[in-house]
Amino acid sequence: MSKLSKDDIEKKLLHLPEWEYYDDAIHAEFEFENFKDCFSAMSRIAFECEALNHHPNWSNVYNILTISLSTHDANGVTNKDFKLAKAIEHIVEPDDE
Template identity: 80%
Template sequence: MSKLRDQDIEKKLLRFPGWEYYENAIHSEFEFENFKDCFSAMSRIAFECEALNHHPEWTNIYNVLTISLSTHDAGGVTDKDFKLAEAIELIVEVQE
């Protein structure tokens, strides 16, 4: 999978209003009602990551989940990152 050009990334981000591109990755933050809901979403996201064989850099502090996506083998953002971002959005949307 090849690294996307900056202008292609910015164009794709128009479909992902809660995501930003900086430091060679796309980033988002999600806030949940409580830790249990956040951890539940993380568990569901983990299954999707395994299915796609693509894993995020993420942190969790209480009810907040911060995610960064980049394809390390390609040295930046690829379509694989946007495919995972889309899956994450669907999972988080169902949680709400």
């Protein structure tokens, strides 16, 4: 997996408005109603991380989940990070159907 250029990252972020690029990673912060809802989302995200074999740097304080994604083997952001970010978006903010 090769590291993406800054331009490629910025273009991909147009489709993920919750995410920002800095410090060689993409970052997002999500706020939930309460701790239970936050932890529930983290549990669902964990299953997706295992399926993709890609694990975030993340932290949780009460109802706030902070996530940073980068591919350590590539020393930066790759398509693998965007694949996981999109999966996280679908978990955290599912489409109304």
